[in-house]
Amino acid sequence: MPEAKKFTLFQLNWKYIKKFSFSFIFIFLLYGALSLERVYFPYLVGNIIDIMTKMSDNRDNYWELLRNPILIMIGIMIGMDILFRVQEIIAEYIFPRFKATMREESFSYVMNHSNRFFAENHVGSVAGKLNDLIASSYSIIMKLSGIFIPVLTTVLISIITILFINVKIGFIFTCWMITHLLIVYFTTSFVRKHWENHSEAENALRGKIVDSINNIANVRLFAKLKDEIKYCATYQKTEIDLSVKAGLSGIIVRSFLSIVAISGLIGIVYFLLQEWKDGYISTGNISAIFAIVVNSILLMWWMAYESVFFFMDLGKASQALTILNTPHEIQDAENAPDLIANKNGSEIKFIDVSFSYSDKAFFTHKNITINSGQKIGLVGFSGAGKTTFANLILREFNLHGGQILIDNQDISKVSLKSLRNSISYITQDTNLFHRTIMENIRFAKSDATDEEVIKASKEACCHDFIMKNEDEYNAVVGEKGAKLSGGQKQRISIARAILKNAPIVILDEATSALDSITEQKIKEAINRLIINKTTIIIAHRLSTLKEVNRILVFDEGKIIEDGSHDDLIKIPDGYYKKLWDSQNDLYDKKVED
Numbered sequence: 001m002p003e004a005k006k007f008t009l010f011q012l013n014w015k016y017i018k019k020f021s022f023s024f025i026f027i028f029l030l031y032g033a034l035s036l037e038r039v040y041f042p043y044l045v046g047n048i049i050d051i052m053t054k055m056s057d058n059r060d061n062y063w064e065l066l067r068n069p070i071l072i073m074i075g076i077m078i079g080m081d082i083l084f085r086v087q088e089i090i091a092e093y094i095f096p097r098f099k100a101t102m103r104e105e106s107f108s109y110v111m112n113h114s115n116r117f118f119a120e121n122h123v124g125s126v127a128g129k130l131n132d133l134i135a136s137s138y139s140i141i142m143k144l145s146g147i148f149i150p151v152l153t154t155v156l157i158s159i160i161t162i163l164f165i166n167v168k169i170g171f172i173f174t175c176w177m178i179t180h181l182l183i184v185y186f187t188t189s190f191v192r193k194h195w196e197n198h199s200e201a202e203n204a205l206r207g208k209i210v211d212s213i214n215n216i217a218n219v220r221l222f223a224k225l226k227d228e229i230k231y232c233a234t235y236q237k238t239e240i241d242l243s244v245k246a247g248l249s250g251i252i253v254r255s256f257l258s259i260v261a262i263s264g265l266i267g268i269v270y271f272l273l274q275e276w277k278d279g280y281i282s283t284g285n286i287s288a289i290f291a292i293v294v295n296s297i298l299l300m301w302w303m304a305y306e307s308v309f310f311f312m313d314l315g316k317a318s319q320a321l322t323i324l325n326t327p328h329e330i331q332d333a334e335n336a337p338d339l340i341a342n343k344n345g346s347e348i349k350f351i352d353v354s355f356s357y358s359d360k361a362f363f364t365h366k367n368i369t370i371n372s373g374q375k376i377g378l379v380g381f382s383g384a385g386k387t388t389f390a391n392l393i394l395r396e397f398n399l400h401g402g403q404i405l406i407d408n409q410d411i412s413k414v415s416l417k418s419l420r421n422s423i424s425y426i427t428q429d430t431n432l433f434h435r436t437i438m439e440n441i442r443f444a445k446s447d448a449t450d451e452e453v454i455k456a457s458k459e460a461c462c463h464d465f466i467m468k469n470e471d472e473y474n475a476v477v478g479e480k481g482a483k484l485s486g487g488q489k490q491r492i493s494i495a496r497a498i499l500k501n502a503p504i505v506i507l508d509e510a511t512s513a514l515d516s517i518t519e520q521k522i523k524e525a526i527n528r529l530i531i532n533k534t535t536i537i538i539a540h541r542l543s544t545l546k547e548v549n550r551i552l553v554f555d556e557g558k559i560i561e562d563g564s565h566d567d568l569i570k571i572p573d574g575y576y577k578k579l580w581d582s583q584n585d586l587y588d589k590k591v592e593d
Contacts (some may be wrong), residue, residue, distance in 0.1 A: 030087040046288025114329040122207025129320035136317035194246035195315030250308035257304040338418035344536040345373030354401035362557030377545035380554030424497035428489040429508035432481030438473040444500035460495035
């Protein structure tokens with residue numbers, strides 16, 4: 001199985017920059033070109049001052065002397081403005097696509113994580129990290145292209161220009177700039193860790209808030225609103241404390257850098273005046289150098305100021321990157337072919353299958369065959385291994401030994417998409433998308449026509465209640481289907497399965513929480529769904545299994561009994577017989593009452 005490639009933040013951003021390489025190179029070059037304006041304007045002004053100071057009392061020919069530097073200044077202004085507009089147009093075109101590409105691929109990677117990953121991580125926290133990764137990566141690129149590249153380019157051009165004018169001042173300026181850059185790097189990089197810690201706390205808080213909102217019904221039923229607010233407030237306090245620490249570290253760094261910048265400016269001005277006093281530099285050149293130095297120092301201070309926020313973004317993005325650097329637990333084999341399943345019901349084989357959760361073995365060298373088109377019931381107490389058995393067929397977990405074959409094809413060797421397209425899984429708790437009924441049913445088959453969706457709805461006994469809605473099939477069902485009853489959601493899930501028309505159907509307690517009238521309607525829908533399908537029914541209510549071909553009885557991951565209903569109730573002291581008798585006794589007591 002291929003290993004997941006781990007990215008550094010630089011590698012991740014470079015991956016997407018390369019997709020738009022020409023545009024980004026053009027943007028970076030334009031930002032660099034714009035730096036020329038900051039240096040050569042003061043240089044040209046200095047030339048103008050020198051020309052003017054050398055003029056005699058007759059100044060009638062001033063235009064002839066000043067024409068070239070003035071026209072060059074105007075030309076630079078017009079050229080830079082045009083370049084800036086071009087850069088803005090390219091940026092407006094490229095950056096939304098850069099973010100969209102990163103968001104789409106990152107979302108795709110996250111969605112391919114296993115059920116275990118989502119069980120162990122708050123959905124709100126995962127979504128927060130995904131948003132942080134996109135927003136912070138975009139901010140990092142913007143700061144690099146719009147601040148760091150122009151500032152560093154300006155500093156480089158400034159050094160060359162000042163060295164050209166006066167080597168001594170140029171050397172002093174160069175040494176100070178190198179020192180300043182090193183100080184910026186070493187003093188701001190430690191801020192990153194503070195923002196990484198804050199980002200982790202912020203995402204944990206998001207996760208708790210989303211978890212509370214998802215369980216709002218329980219919060220209200222148990223009158224725990226204040227307790228829940230207090231619970232989230234503990235995470236809020238941690239987030240505030242870490243935010244203050246990170247913010248104060250930034251203030252300390254910016255204050256220190258301000259002192260460094262002011263000290264550097266005072267020192268350079270001192271040496272500059274000494275050179276002017278000794279006659280080594282003209283009045284115009286001292287004006288040019290002074291303007292260039294002040295501009296460079298202000299830009300360096302601005303870059304240092306933004307460096308704090310840069311490292312804040314870097315911390316957030318690095319922390320968020322963990323969701324992309326967490327390898328997928330379940331992956332396709334390299335060049336995995338599609339599963340070719342028998343449309344009239346697939347054969348399923350467990351061959352020497354072993355599987356365990358942590359140190360608890362559920363299946364050990366398990367061998368079992370479910371024939372094509374067979375209807376199988378799974379029975380046992382909660383935690384006995386029934387749902388695990390079904391999840392292994394869906395390949396929600398990797399086996400620790402053995403093989404599972406569908407129509408003689410190892411499911412670990414075929415593509416996950418084709419495997420799961422061959423299975424319809426209906427659970428007791430049906431979650432629907434916050435979309436229309438039509439969209440929820442069509443989710444099973446994206447290219448299904450309206451007529452196909454309506455036909456599946458009729459077979460699932462849900463067309464009538466759908467048509468009673470004001471918007472009919474365009475009615476939005478609410479978060480997780482909140483606007484529908486349990487029975488209505490269940491019938492929509494069956495309509496979805498009918499539309500999918502997969503050769504294997506797994507029903508996990510699909511009718512256990514419904515009233516008898518609704519249950520009867522759903523049973524009718526299920527009977528239509530499982531025609532010519534290999535069907536696995538997980539049930540606690542044994543009366544629902546009387547007509548299946550075969551029943552597997554589970555106990556702590558072991559299949560302890562295997563046979564039809566009629567065969568199993570004949571086994572003296574049999575596990576299934578005890579369950580059947582106990583349920584019948586309860587039913588008889590209810591009737592007597």
